Amino acid sequence: MVKVHGFDRAMLESLFGKVERVDEVIRLVASPSVSKPKNWRAYRALFVNRVRIEKGVRYWDKYKNALSRASRKYAVPPEIIIAIIGVETLYGSHTGTFRVMDALSTLAFDYPEAPNRATRMSYFRSELENALVFAKRSGVDPMSLYGSYAGAIGLPQFMPGSIMKYGIDFDGDGKIDLMHSPVDAIGSVANFLAMHGWQADEGLVFRARVNSEKQDWHAFEGESAAKFGLKTLESAGVFPEKSVPDSLFGLVDLENGDKPTEYWLGTCNFFAITKYNRSYYYAMSVVDLSREVRLARASR
Numbered sequence: 001m002v003k004v005h006g007f008d009r010a011m012l013e014s015l016f017g018k019v020e021r022v023d024e025v026i027r028l029v030a031s032p033s034v035s036k037p038k039n040w041r042a043y044r045a046l047f048v049n050r051v052r053i054e055k056g057v058r059y060w061d062k063y064k065n066a067l068s069r070a071s072r073k074y075a076v077p078p079e080i081i082i083a084i085i086g087v088e089t090l091y092g093s094h095t096g097t098f099r100v101m102d103a104l105s106t107l108a109f110d111y112p113e114a115p116n117r118a119t120r121m122s123y124f125r126s127e128l129e130n131a132l133v134f135a136k137r138s139g140v141d142p143m144s145l146y147g148s149y150a151g152a153i154g155l156p157q158f159m160p161g162s163i164m165k166y167g168i169d170f171d172g173d174g175k176i177d178l179m180h181s182p183v184d185a186i187g188s189v190a191n192f193l194a195m196h197g198w199q200a201d202e203g204l205v206f207r208a209r210v211n212s213e214k215q216d217w218h219a220f221e222g223e224s225a226a227k228f229g230l231k232t233l234e235s236a237g238v239f240p241e242k243s244v245p246d247s248l249f250g251l252v253d254l255e256n257g258d259k260p261t262e263y264w265l266g267t268c269n270f271f272a273i274t275k276y277n278r279s280y281y282y283a284m285s286v287v288d289l290s291r292e293v294r295l296a297r298a299s300r
Helices: 009-016 023-029 040-047 050-062 064-074 078-089 100-109 117-138 160-166 182-195 216-220 230-235 268-274 280-298
Strands: 205-210 238-240 250-256 259-266
Touching: 023 100, 040 250, 040 280, 050 064, 050 078, 050 280, 064 078, 064 182, 078 182, 078 280, 100 117, 117 160, 160 182, 182 268, 216 230, 216 250, 230 238, 238 259, 250 268, 250 280, 259 268, 259 280, 268 280
Parallel strands: none
Antiparallel strands: 205 238, 205 259, 250 259
C-alpha cells in the first residue's frame, strides 16, 4: 500500500491496530454443513412480497427524477434499478452493521478452511486494498465504512472494487457515496448493468420447456451468458412456450424442491443481473419484483 498507492506506513499501522477479527464473519461465510434442496418459490417469497412491492412504489415516487435520468442515460428501466436495491437492502433499510475494515481483514487473512481458501483470501485482500484506496480518494476514514459481513457497502451493496469500477457521482456533489446518497446508488446500479451488457428493449426471460427424452439440453445448464440461438436450443430439446424475439439466450433452471423445475430462456439483460449476483434465483427475484412494482405503481 505504501509503494503502490502512496500510503503512510505509520498511518496504516495505527489503522490496522484498531482492526478486529470478527468470529461472526467467519461463521457467516462458512458453507452450511447441511445443504437444503433448492426451492425457487420459497426463495422468491423472501424478496417478492407486499412490503418490498409497496416500498418499491414509494421509492420510485420519491426518486422518480433520478430514476428517469438513469434510465435515459443507461437504458435500464427504473423498475430494475429499484428491484436490485429492494432485494439487496430493502431500499437502504438493511445496509449492514459490520465495519468493512474488520470484515475484509478477517476474510483476507483468516478465511475458514475450504478448498478455495487461498483464492478467496486473495480476493478479499484485493477488496481490502480497494477499500483503503476508495476511502483515501474520497477523503473518508476507512473505519467509518460499514457494510455486510463480506464487506459490501451501501444501498446497492457494492464491494469496494465495484465502487471503484462502476460507482458514479450521480447527484453531482463531487463524491461517490453509496451509503448515504440514493441518487448515487441509482446511477451506479444502472451504470453497473450497462457495463455488463444491458441492452435496451431486449427483454429479460421467456418461459421454456425441455424434452425430457433428450439429454443434449443438459449441456446448456449453468451458463453465465446468453449465447445460444433458438435453433440451437430447439435442436437440443429446449423450446419456448410462446414466440420469442430473434436473439441469443441462455437456459435458466429453477429447482422447486419436490415440485417440477421451472425452465426459462434468459436474455443478455437477465445475465447482466447475474453479474451482480451469480444466482439464477437472485436474478429472477429481481425480474419478478421489478414487474410487481411496475404493475402496482401503474394500477394506482
